[in-house]
Amino acid sequence: MTDWQWFIIDILQAFAAGLLVGGTYGLMCVGLGIIFGVMRVVNFAHGDFMMLGMYAAYYLVTGFGVLAFLGPYVAPIVGALLAGPIVFAIGWVLHRFLIANVTGARVVSAEAEGHYAQIILTLGIALVLANGGLILFGSLPISVQTPLSRESWAIGEVLLNKARTVSFFIAVAVAILLYMFLTRTSLGKALRAAADNPIAAAYVGVDVDRAHRLAFGLGVGITAIAGGLIASSQSFQPYIGFDFVIVMYAGVVLGGMGSILGAFWGGLTIGLVQQMSTLVLPYQLQNTAIFVVFLLIIFFRPQGMFGRVWERT
Amino acid sequence: MGVVRILPVLAMASAVLIAPTPSVAQSEVKVGLIAPMSGPWARQGDLMVKGANLAIDDINKAGGIKSLGGAKLKLMVFDAGDSVEKAKNAAQRMVAQEPDLIGATGAWLSSFTLGVTEVTERVELPVLTLSYSDQITARGFKFVFQTSPTGGAQSVSTLPALVRMAEAATGKKPASVAIISDNTAAPMSFAKPMREGGIEKLGMKLPVDEIFTPPLSDCTPLIQKVRSSRPDFLLLLPTAISDDKLCLEKMHEFGLGRGRVPVISNGAHIGAPDLLKNLGKDLLEGVMTVVANWGAKGQDDIIKSFVAATGEPWITQDSISTYGDMMIFKEALEKAGVADRRKVAEAIRAMDTTTGPAHYFPGNRIKFDENGRRVGADVVIVQWQNGVPLTVYPPTSAVAEPIWPKK
Numbered sequence: 001m002t003d004w005q006w007f008i009i010d011i012l013q014a015f016a017a018g019l020l021v022g023g024t025y026g027l028m029c030v031g032l033g034i035i036f037g038v039m040r041v042v043n044f045a046h047g048d049f050m051m052l053g054m055y056a057a058y059y060l061v062t063g064f065g066v067l068a069f070l071g072p073y074v075a076p077i078v079g080a081l082l083a084g085p086i087v088f089a090i091g092w093v094l095h096r097f098l099i100a101n102v103t104g105a106r107v108v109s110a111e112a113e114g115h116y117a118q119i120i121l122t123l124g125i126a127l128v129l130a131n132g133g134l135i136l137f138g139s140l141p142i143s144v145q146t147p148l149s150r151e152s153w154a155i156g157e158v159l160l161n162k163a164r165t166v167s168f169f170i171a172v173a174v175a176i177l178l179y180m181f182l183t184r185t186s187l188g189k190a191l192r193a194a195a196d197n198p199i200a201a202a203y204v205g206v207d208v209d210r211a212h213r214l215a216f217g218l219g220v221g222i223t224a225i226a227g228g229l230i231a232s233s234q235s236f237q238p239y240i241g242f243d244f245v246i247v248m249y250a251g252v253v254l255g256g257m258g259s260i261l262g263a264f265w266g267g268l269t270i271g272l273v274q275q276m277s278t279l280v281l282p283y284q285l286q287n288t289a290i291f292v293v294f295l296l297i298i299f300f301r302p303q304g305m306f307g308r309v310w311e312r313t
Numbered sequence: 314m315g316v317v318r319i320l321p322v323l324a325m326a327s328a329v330l331i332a333p334t335p336s337v338a339q340s341e342v343k344v345g346l347i348a349p350m351s352g353p354w355a356r357q358g359d360l361m362v363k364g365a366n367l368a369i370d371d372i373n374k375a376g377g378i379k380s381l382g383g384a385k386l387k388l389m390v391f392d393a394g395d396s397v398e399k400a401k402n403a404a405q406r407m408v409a410q411e412p413d414l415i416g417a418t419g420a421w422l423s424s425f426t427l428g429v430t431e432v433t434e435r436v437e438l439p440v441l442t443l444s445y446s447d448q449i450t451a452r453g454f455k456f457v458f459q460t461s462p463t464g465g466a467q468s469v470s471t472l473p474a475l476v477r478m479a480e481a482a483t484g485k486k487p488a489s490v491a492i493i494s495d496n497t498a499a500p501m502s503f504a505k506p507m508r509e510g511g512i513e514k515l516g517m518k519l520p521v522d523e524i525f526t527p528p529l530s531d532c533t534p535l536i537q538k539v540r541s542s543r544p545d546f547l548l549l550l551p552t553a554i555s556d557d558k559l560c561l562e563k564m565h566e567f568g569l570g571r572g573r574v575p576v577i578s579n580g581a582h583i584g585a586p587d588l589l590k591n592l593g594k595d596l597l598e599g600v601m602t603v604v605a606n607w608g609a610k611g612q613d614d615i616i617k618s619f620v621a622a623t624g625e626p627w628i629t630q631d632s633i634s635t636y637g638d639m640m641i642f643k644e645a646l647e648k649a650g651v652a653d654r655r656k657v658a659e660a661i662r663a664m665d666t667t668t669g670p671a672h673y674f675p676g677n678r679i680k681f682d683e684n685g686r687r688v689g690a691d692v693v694i695v696q697w698q699n700g701v702p703l704t705v706y707p708p709t710s711a712v713a714e715p716i717w718p719k720k
Contacts, residue, residue: 013537139350139355141553161563164531234558237353278535
């Protein structure tokens with residue numbers, strides 16, 4: 001094969017990697033998009049909920065082997081999907097007893113809409129989850145064992161990692177389902193109303209606290225599914241959340257505050273920029289490239305790619 | 314009671330308060346261990362603690378420090394965390410909270426050791442380190458002792474050994490090598506002499522030379538470059554197990570694994586039991602790593618007792634080096650005859666032995682030069698063979714023959 005042919009393959013391979021990695025980033029961003037983009041709750045613990053999703057998938061598939069009967073190809077996928085409801089429940093409880101005190105209708109008139117208290121509280125939750133994880137799960141890097149992570153489908157000379165490809169399609173499907181839930185069901189509409197204007201929503205009979213709790217649970221649960229999917233490709237330990245939280249916030253802002261689809265595109269864009277920038281820039285500048293593109297988009301479109309004009313970043 | 318009568322009482326009381334408390338000092342001597350106990354490198358810190366605890370148990374069971382009347386060693390562990398900033402803060406806490414430490418070992422990651430030793434040097438606390446970076450002992454510090462060969466020295470002695478190994482197996486000299494490394498201090502130190510002419514001097518080309526910031530999110534573009542350039546071997550130099558997994562799995566996925574492109578790494582993480590759990594033995598077969606220390610020929614006793622005491626399947630560099638560090642402190646305390654950090658540092662500086670602690674380091678000699686580098690420190694090459702990382706180089710320490718793929 002000539003150098004030119006290899007060069008074209010390099011480009012296609014980086015594009016494929018960016019798309020597949022970006023799909024999972026997109027799902028993470030959708031999760032945060034509900035909490036930060038729609039509800040406007042600053043959640044610094046979001047990466048740590050993703051970490052919980054990873055451990056939930058690990059224990060279901062490899063640790064306790066509850067899903068081992070499904071085999072090494074199906075079990076990791078089911079494990080990742082089940083991580084969602086598990087972390088949803090944790091998020092629900094945490095919101096009920098802690099986060100509800102600094103969000104929703106009761107902080108509408110508070111300074112900065114309660115954001116200062118949210119930052120401190122969620123930062124505290126992040127520390128408790130990461131360090132609690134260290135005590136509970138240990139410091140050993142682990143991963144969900146599956147042959148999917150080391151096999152690929154070939155399209156000509158371009159190889160698509162099976163675990164990443166499956167994760168990508170699941171991420172797209174979950175994001176679409178969530179979008180339909182939020183836009184087509186009355187519960188979803190109530191949830192958006194409670195997020196947009198809690199007081200007005202309460203006047204029309206929406207249980208704002210419950211809606212916020214549901215949104216928070218959904219947000220962390222969806223990010224946990226993304227974490228469960230990543231757990232097949234990447235080894236992790238309790239501190240992994242921090243590596244992803246910046247990417248998630250950048251994705252949500254890039255996509256446009258308040259837009260669920262925008263959050264997905266934001267995550268996807270980050271994945272593509274992260275992987276494709278290595279074709280022209282030193283690998284070390286991978287994450288710098290993300291933020292250069294981020295700043296450029298925000299410069300030319302302050303509302304993000306899909307944000308509403310009045311909701312500037 | 315008159316003032317005259319009170320004075321002797323006050324004098325006695327102040328004498329008691331001011332005078333050193335020999336009984337306390339001699340019953341217990343504190344040694345510090347500062348290493349990552351949280352964050353992505355926590356496992357390596359854990360392995361260091363296991364090595365240190367075993368050594369301290371062995372020392373204390375054998376009667377403690379005899380020149381101090383049988384004083385027992387006590388390990389004080391400090392978490393260096395996951396950043397240089399945290400490591401430095403931990404060092405500050407260590408020297409403030411434990412002013413009677415006689416020495417310390419740490420801090421695993423070279424970047425952390427560089428930060429930690431800036432603090433310990435100011436209070437003249439001797440620090441033994443297994444970290445690789447050349448910088449650690451190139452700053453004119455007097456209280457840092459590097460038991461490992463520096464990254465630069467490792468690279469200088471490793472590359473010709475690898476070329477010889479390849480030539481012996483394939484019958485021809487390798488023509489090209491690829492380097493993929495992260496940007497932490499140790500891999501940068503290791504790769505520097507190679508990048509700056511070492512590879513060229515051996516008549517080889519360097520078609521791929523990539524540096525990344527850990528942790529990786531995906532390894533595809535990196536390994537794609539190896540796939541399109543097909544070097545004769547790959548120097549894969551990450552420091553985190555998550556990056557090892559991503560890269561080695563990608564090698565396998567792209568049809569470059571299992572020796573099609575031989576992989577040589579640097580550091581103990583590639584030989585850690587955790588990697589076996591994450592990757593399985595098939596993907597690791599034949600992968601080599603260059604380390605400063607490993608369980609070797611003639612160390613059966615320590616390996617057996619380590620396995621029995623900790624449940625670990627084998628002893629890695631992090632554990633055996635830290636075990637050896639405790640033995641160096643013991644030897645220094647015996648020589649110094651006093652639990653004083655400066656005297657202990659002096660004793661380490663004056664040490665020249667091929668017995669005792671020397672048994673736990675390749676080259677079997679403990680002597681430090683004026684920069685604090687161990688004289689005669691040599692590299693060890695370890696290779697995964699049938700699910701176990703075995704020492705294959707140097708021949709004096711090797712427990713197995715190296716296998717170089719003939720394809």
